Amino acid sequence: MAVLARPCTLLLVCSFVLVVAVVAQPVPPNFVTIQPGKFSKRNYEIVCQDKNKKKPGCQVSCPSKCPDECVVHCPSCKAMCMCDLPGQVCGDPRFTGGDGNTFYFHGRKDMDFCLLSDPDLHINAHFVGKRNSAMNREFTWVQALGILFADHRLFIGVQKTVTWDNDVDRLVITFDDQPVYMQTEEKARWASSSSPALSITRTKMANGVVVELEGKFMIMVNAVPITEEDSRVHNYGVTPDDSLAHLDLAFKFYSLSDDVHGVLGQTYRPDYVNKMDVRAKMPVMGGAPNFSSSNLFSVDCHVTRFGRGAAADVAVV
Structure with a gap:
């Protein structure tokens, strides 16, 4: 995960998935637009979908070490435990x-x-x-x-x-x-x-x-x-x-x-x-x-x- 400077990253749990992207380098970081997505969760499976439905979305699995929840960067289809993210x-x-x-x-x-x-x-x-x-x-x-x-x-x-x-x-x-x-x-x-x-x-x-x-x-x-x-x-x-x-x-x-x-x-x-x-x-x-x-x-x-x-x-x- 990228190093975070001010301001810190917004997180939301899988049950209300938010897209988060952080670029490392200068202060302040360059954030990609945060958008809510739709989800399903079976055996840690999450489905991200663009809210405007211009993209097909993706399906990923939460890392096994996550206790209950994870957050998903939908543009890259990457999932991370909440407690592994900055802020x-x-x-x-x-x-x-x-x-x-x-x-x-x-x-x-x-x-x-x-x-x-x-x-x-x-x-x-x-x-x-x-x-x-x-x-x-x-x-x-x-x-x-x-x-x-x-x-x-x-x-x-x-x-x-x-x-x-x-x-x-x-x-x-x-x-x-x-x-x-x-x-x-x-x-x-x-x-x-x-x-x-x-x-x-x-x-x-x-x-x-x-x-x-x-x-x-x-x-x-x-x-x-x-x-x-x-x-x-x-x-x-x-x-x-x-x-x-x-x-x-x-x-x-x-x-x-x-x-x-x-x-x-x-x-x-x-x-x-x-x-x-x-x-x-x-x-x-x-x-x-x-x-x-x-x-x-x-x-x-x-x-x-x-x-x-x-x-x-x-x-x-």
């Missing part, structure tokens, strides 16, 4: 930054960390986790996002779940502290009356949505558990009392300032220098205290930019 935050959180490099940021369980902070946008994440005493380390996952823009607060999280069922929706979404109710059907859409630029669309009947704030960001959200196989392979030590449900995420940002910061945000700065060993099997970003927030909607992390400068006064309509 993602998956698993024990593995990030792919704006510079195209993949790294891990473990943080601490039951704490909140600033993923991105800009004068008019701030995104915190709440981490859940489990300590493996045999490995003397703490595994962590993103359980919820707290998003601030203009004078609005958007919460997206997954409920703690003992026994996971893919057909039972465990996502919880609130906007300005009011619950967001959506029909449990694919492509069901909710739009805010107080901020018409904000919309949420289901990508499947349960546990998957795309959140878009026009002109600012698009976030693909998937709620997933830690499976027995995940636990066995990675020594997570998951027990039957908690499936450690968490969020796999993919971001696209439409406009960021040159001073953006945060665990993920700093990788979109034009002056960002990656000091991690990208050749390491698991390059880890340190400096957790710089990104720690007192709660999910606080902007008190050391690297906060929210509310600073003229950009913060731009109305979101």
Whole structure:
């Protein structure tokens, strides 16, 4: 996959296939038009079809390593696991930054960390986790996002779940502290009356949505558990009392300032220098205290930019 610079790549799951193409090289990258396609899924088979039906489309198979879903670049008929694409935050959180490099940021369980902070946008994440005493380390996952823009607060999280069922929706979404109710059907859409630029669309009947704030960001959200196989392979030590449900995420940002910061945000700065060993099997970003927030909607992390400068006064309509 190509190295990504600003802005990051839009992803959508197979159940709502989006075409994504990224050209490596200069900043910003040259994107091919993103178009929705029709699909069928049997044994990971997906059918891409041009929405204008000017091309016959193609049929591909998801890579076998993809847990449930993949994304398809229909012009080239190439399929990739969602968590292998740029702009993602998956698993024990593995990030792919704006510079195209993949790294891990473990943080601490039951704490909140600033993923991105800009004068008019701030995104915190709440981490859940489990300590493996045999490995003397703490595994962590993103359980919820707290998003601030203009004078609005958007919460997206997954409920703690003992026994996971893919057909039972465990996502919880609130906007300005009011619950967001959506029909449990694919492509069901909710739009805010107080901020018409904000919309949420289901990508499947349960546990998957795309959140878009026009002109600012698009976030693909998937709620997933830690499976027995995940636990066995990675020594997570998951027990039957908690499936450690968490969020796999993919971001696209439409406009960021040159001073953006945060665990993920700093990788979109034009002056960002990656000091991690990208050749390491698991390059880890340190400096957790710089990104720690007192709660999910606080902007008190050391690297906060929210509310600073003229950009913060731009109305979101």
